[in-house]
Amino acid sequence: MxxxxxxxxxxxxxxxxxxxxxxxxxxxxxxxETPRRGLLRIETTRGDRLFISLLGSAFICMAWLGLIGAPLWWALAVCFLYAAAVFRWV
Amino acid sequence: MQKTVNQKAWFLVLPVFLLVAFSAVIPLMTVVNYSVQDTFGNNQFFWVGLEWFSELLHSERLHAALGRQIVFSSIILAIEVPLGVFIALNMPQKGLWASVCLVLMALPLLIPWNVVGTIWQIFGRVDIGLLGHTLAALGIDYNYTQDPLDAWVTVIVMDVWHWTSLVALLAYAGLQSIPQAYYQAAKIDQASRWSVFWFIELPKMQGVLMIAILIRFMDSFMIYTEPFVVTGGGPGNATTFLSIDLVKMALGQFDLGPAAAFSLMYFLTVMLVSWVFYTVMTNLDKKAGL
Missing domain, CATH: 1.20.5 (Single alpha-helices involved in coiled-coils or other helix-helix interfaces)
Structure with missing residues (x-):
């Protein structure tokens, strides 16, 4: 390897x-589980919400790195908040 | 009723799983590893953390390539979609000519991308190409290797030639699925040609047009072969789109670290668009009750 x-x-x-x-x-x-409709008006399962969280987190980190700069620990905190919001409302 | 549970079908997925692991997942993991390291060859790597990402996010070169890419995708969508719909509306609905038109429309789609590039590279040459020679004979100063505007026009016309058929064929399929009753109703109401298009044909084509726009967006966003063969990204950097820039960075300069970081950001962007594409499509299907 x-x-x-x-x-x-x-x-x-x-x-x-x-x-x-x-x-x-x-x-x-x-x-x-059965898929549900949330804030985005699209049907999502837990897996979909995980995917949206991960993909969104990548963009949050890139935006943080581009606008504010390293380190990304606070960006990670924002990502967790974002993921929690996605799992709760999307 | 008691349903029988049989999960053996999962084993049938195993070969695909292994294939994807070797062809996509492992290379992608390697790219992630490269993106946080620097190398001078000899398989020796040095940890640099997020330096490449930070550098690229502030890189004028990447911003310029991204800008050109967005302009390119916007222009070809603005031309290909209305033109494709226009062609589909004017194609014969049935009979021999419908088949002839379909075959003719499908021809550009069957040509390999590097051959399309070579065709246009020769077609546009002033000394031996029909297009270049004719334009020169008409007194137009056309040279796609020297003039950035000429290079852009050539690359865009080439893409329109190559891919408008796809939009036209999709739109044609959408039009064919409209029941005659709609047209009869429109006739009884004495609807104008424009009203028929706006209130019947366009709404019925919405699904296929969405597919066409998103496929064309993604394909044009990842375009490499055709402009590379025709202009090589030049003159200067005038037609250096994202993928051309990426290959220059990875294979031309052998900057594996920055190129890996570049690929990942590129990949994430394409993945975001693909996800939106997939979500919109599946939700449209659900709305239509399919």
Missing amino acids: AWMAWTLPTIVFFVVIGCALLVMTVLAVVFP
């Missing part, structure tokens, strides 16, 4: 995403 040039932060990043996917799978099996 040396050719993939792994670093600890990127390992952590992918492990977190992998765990999130795993949790979603387990939740889907244990507590099946």
Whole structure:
């Protein structure tokens, strides 16, 4: 795996995403759900909301980096708030 | 009624899962790893954190390429969509000529992209190309290798030639699905040609036009081969779109770190648009009760 040039932060990043996917799978099996309509007037499941959260977070981090600059810890906090809002209302 | 539960079908998905893992997921992970490191070759990497992302977000070069990309996509959409609808409205509805038109319209779509580029590269040359030579004979100073405006016109006309058919064919399919009863009702009401278009044909084409616009947007946003073959991104940087700039950075300068960060931001943008595309489409289908 040396050719993939792994670093600890990127390992952590992918492990977190992998765990999130795993949790979603387990939740889907244990507590099946029906899609719901929220703020955006589109049908979403938990998986959709996770996707919207992750994609939105990427853009929040890019915007923070472009407008304010590193470090991104506060951007991460904004991402968590955003994700919570997505899971609650979208 | 008791439903039988059988999850064995998941094993049928396994080959695709493995294939995607090797062709997409592992390379993408590698790109993420590259984007936070610097390398001087020899597979030695040095941690730089978010430096490349920060640099690129403030890079004039990237902003300029993004600007050109947005202008390019906007222009070709503004031309191809109305033109495609216009062509579809004027195509014969049935009979031999309908088939002939369909085949002729489909031809540009079948030509490989690099061949399209080569065709236009030769077509536009002043010494041996029909277009370039004719324009020169008419006294028009046309040279796509020297003049940025000529290069832009060539690249846009090429894209319009290549892809308007797609919009036209989709719009044509949308028009064919409108029941005759609508037209008869319009006739009884003595509706004008414009009213028929505005109140019957356009609303009925909404779904396919949405597909056409989003496909064309995404394709033009990722365009590489055709402008690369025709202009190589020049003159200067006049037609250097995002993907051309990316390849220059990754393979020309061998700046793997910045190129990886660039790819990721590019990928995220395309993913956002694809998601909007997918969401809009599936919700349109649900509204239509499909």
